[in-house]
Amino acid sequence: MPTALIIGASRGIGLGLTAELIARGWQVVATHRSAAPELVATGATTAVVDMDDAESVAALAAAHAGTMFDHILINAGISSTPTASTTDKDNVTKLFWTNAIAPIRAARILLPLVKDGGSIGFMTSILGTVGGRQHGYAELYSASKAALNSLTRGFAVQDVGSRNIAVINFHPGWVKTDMGGDGADIDVATSVQGLATQIETVKPPGQHYIDYTGKTIPW
Numbered sequence: 001m002p003t004a005l006i007i008g009a010s011r012g013i014g015l016g017l018t019a020e021l022i023a024r025g026w027q028v029v030a031t032h033r034s035a036a037p038e039l040v041a042t043g044a045t046t047a048v049v050d051m052d053d054a055e056s057v058a059a060l061a062a063a064h065a066g067t068m069f070d071h072i073l074i075n076a077g078i079s080s081t082p083t084a085s086t087t088d089k090d091n092v093t094k095l096f097w098t099n100a101i102a103p104i105r106a107a108r109i110l111l112p113l114v115k116d117g118g119s120i121g122f123m124t125s126i127l128g129t130v131g132g133r134q135h136g137y138a139e140l141y142s143a144s145k146a147a148l149n150s151l152t153r154g155f156a157v158q159d160v161g162s163r164n165i166a167v168i169n170f171h172p173g174w175v176k177t178d179m180g181g182d183g184a185d186i187d188v189a190t191s192v193q194g195l196a197t198q199i200e201t202v203k204p205p206g207q208h209y210i211d212y213t214g215k216t217i218p219w
């Protein structure tokens with residue numbers, strides 16, 4: 001039975017993906033911060049983790065020492081509407097901490113739990129592309145995901161190195177969640193079915209920046 005660990009699964013895409021992988025026969029450990037009855041109802045093994053706190057992630061790693069996962073997904077993230085001109089230091093610190101710094105710190109702590117031949121995923125966004133960006137939409141959120149993309153490039157080379165592990169930067173589509181809003185393009189089911197198929201499709205070692213359909217996104 002393949003195994004996955006998902007960080008940030010109380011609602012939205014993380015919750016949907018947990019349920020989808022379990023429906024496909026995976027065993028899933030999924031994390032939340034506060035009460036998450038819908039997550040518990042999926043049948044996942046649940047754990048309380050605040051990704052912003054490296055000690056919280058380290059406690060999770062210690063609790064699962066010896067378990068080797070086929071896939072670990074760092075999914076947690078937050079949005080932000082102010083622009084560079086209207087934000088303040090606290091808001092931008094929180095945004096970049098949660099969307100860029102905390103995911104890399106978590107990945108470094110959890111990497112020893114990824115099986116050879118497995119993969120580690122980051123939920124970035126198509127908004128994190130620099131080369132493909134031709135608009136100014138959501139500039140700070142986009143910059144935080146671009147920062148995450150940049151940090152994952154270093155992580156893939158420096159931390160994963162020659163291990164037989166693929167690093168996957170995912171864009172889930174524009175999804176109807178609390179973050180994506182009701183006007184988004186696709187529902188959670190469509191996104192997570194695509195993401196689950198991409199996770200199940202063995203990727204060669206190296207780094208891949210793809211959307212939920214498997215389409216490559218320019219860095």
Ligand SMILES: NC(=O)c1ccc[n+]([C@@H]2O[C@H](COP(=O)([O-])OP(=O)(O)OC[C@H]3O[C@@H](n4cnc5c(N)ncnc54)[C@H](OP(=O)(O)O)[C@@H]3O)[C@@H](O)[C@H]2O)c1
Nearest residue numbers: 008010011012013033051052076077125174175177179180
């Ligand atoms: N929705 C979209 O259209 C879209 C598009 C591109 C990328 N994304 C990315 O996809 C990911 C999931 O988005 P979503 O739409 O499902 O968002 P969402 O509905 O707002 O859910 C966000 C999830 O992240 C968790 N989270 C946030 N900060 C956390 C922290 N410090 N520690 C642990 N968990 C934390 C939340 O937990 P709590 O319930 O405890 O707050 C929640 O489970 C995010 O990284 C987002 O940036 C989304």
